[in-house]
Amino acid sequence: xxxxxxxxxxxxxxxxxxxxxxxxxxxxxxxxxxxxxxxxxxxxxxxxxxxxxxxxxxxxxxxxxxxxxxxxxxxxxxxxxxxxxxxxxxxxxxxxxxxxxxxxxxxxxxxxxxxxxxxxxxxxxxxxxxxxxxxxxxxxxxxxxxxxxxxxxxxxxxxxxxxxxxxxxxxxxxxxxxxxxxxxxxxxxxxxxxxxxxxxxxxxxxxxxxxxxxxxxxxxxxxxxxxxxxxxxxxxxxxxxxxxxxxxxxxxxxxxxxxxxxxxxxxxxxxxxxxxxxxxxxxxxxxxxxxxxxxxxxxxxxxxxxxxxxxxxxxxxxxxxxxxxxxxxxxxxxxxxxxxxxxxxxxxxxxxxxxxxxx
Ligand code: UDP
Numbered sequence: 001x002x003x004x005x006x007x008x009x010x011x012x013x014x015x016x017x018x019x020x021x022x023x024x025x026x027x028x029x030x031x032x033x034x035x036x037x038x039x040x041x042x043x044x045x046x047x048x049x050x051x052x053x054x055x056x057x058x059x060x061x062x063x064x065x066x067x068x069x070x071x072x073x074x075x076x077x078x079x080x081x082x083x084x085x086x087x088x089x090x091x092x093x094x095x096x097x098x099x100x101x102x103x104x105x106x107x108x109x110x111x112x113x114x115x116x117x118x119x120x121x122x123x124x125x126x127x128x129x130x131x132x133x134x135x136x137x138x139x140x141x142x143x144x145x146x147x148x149x150x151x152x153x154x155x156x157x158x159x160x161x162x163x164x165x166x167x168x169x170x171x172x173x174x175x176x177x178x179x180x181x182x183x184x185x186x187x188x189x190x191x192x193x194x195x196x197x198x199x200x201x202x203x204x205x206x207x208x209x210x211x212x213x214x215x216x217x218x219x220x221x222x223x224x225x226x227x228x229x230x231x232x233x234x235x236x237x238x239x240x241x242x243x244x245x246x247x248x249x250x251x252x253x254x255x256x257x258x259x260x261x262x263x264x265x266x267x268x269x270x271x272x273x274x275x276x277x278x279x280x281x282x283x284x285x286x287x288x289x290x291x292x293x294x295x296x297x298x299x300x301x302x303x304x305x306x307x308x309x310x311x312x313x314x315x316x317x318x319x320x321x322x323x324x325x326x327x328x329x330x331x332x333x334x335x336x337x338x339x340x341x342x343x344x345x346x347x348x349x350x351x352x353x354x355x356x357x358x359x
Contacts, residue, residue, distance in 0.1 A: 003347035008259045021270045023050040031082045032112030034061030036219045040262045057081035060114045083129035105145040110138035111152045118227035124184035131188035139199045149207045156186040160316045169322035180314045206275045213282025213321045217258030218348035237302035247311030249290030252318045256283040257341030260334040267330045280321040283334045
């Protein structure tokens with residue numbers, strides 16, 4: 001099966017057409033726009049006729065994800081680390097670099113941050129900075145332009161919830177280790193949310209926070225050093241290597257296919273009803289990691305065996321969102337079944353191997 005990303009992007013646009021959602025002529029800043037989710041957002045916005053400015057320092061994002069957009073007149077790439085100040089619409093500022101010709105931003109989407117637990121031990125400081133200093137800088141930009149501010153937070157703000165908090169609603173405060181191996185991510189996302197609420201309170205800004213649950217699909221980073229479960233298992237299965245299940249595989253996750261997640265983000269950005277809200281976006285069908293391994297072995301027709309490895313410290317036991325708020329406020333729910341999303345992701349992986357061989 002050959003994977004065509006344009007079909008997926010068109011599917012999102014079609015859903016927007018049906019719902020009367022458009023970003024035409026809006027000027028939108030996307031931090032982390034060269035990353036997995038950020039680049040999907042840029043693709044959809046460019047297709048919609050928005051003027052999309054992508055900021056990325058390319059430490060975890062990649063130009064490969066946005067190369068095809070570089071010649072588009074309504075796309076602009078700035079190689080910049082958002083944890084350092086940057087000013088739009090000013091020709092000079094003593095505290096940071098300036099992008100003088102962008103006079104008015106309508107929307108700021110702050111999406112920059114590494115998100116793979118495998119990277120938390122090597123890059124904890126830059127993760128903390130992008131979600132605290134980066135959030136503050138992005139809020140400052142939105143404030144100066146009276147722009148809507150959208151932040152991609154995470155289900156990790158809930159940490160390791162007990163069974164009676166599954167499915168987890170936005171009103172659950174969390175069970176998070178502040179000094180554990182995941183704390184650079186979990187706690188900085190929590191701090192990012194607190195920054196946003198402070199700016200909303202003090203400066204009356206229009207803000208929106210999404211809490212993302214496990215999402216995957218084409219463009220997800222896939223080297224063994226990133227180690228997210230779906231790309232890892234697909235890589236292993238396609239190469240007939242052992243599938244590394246951590247612990248006994250009874251921990252659960254719920255997986256969203258990327259186009260559903262991107263549709264949800266942009267619906268939230270668009271809708272006035274989401275102003276001031278925090279909303280879970282994910283899939284509420286829970287799978288154990290062992291089930292996932294078996295599904296991927298079957299879909300790839302692989303000879304891989306399962307091998308069990310130690311469970312990482314503080315690995316959440318269950319994760320599943322309560323989607324009532326997303327359904328009520330955004331009229332959104334995930335549409336792509338797990339197997340269908342996996343099939344498209346596997347097709348993308350296979351295409352990629354073909355290109356690599358041909359290079
Ligand atoms: N996992 C696994 N094998 C792998 C990678 C991950 O069993 O090779 C497990 C991991 O321990 C966790 C789940 O899969 O329970 C999801 O891990 P991921 O790294 O995708 O992100 P998380 O949901 O923990 O943030």
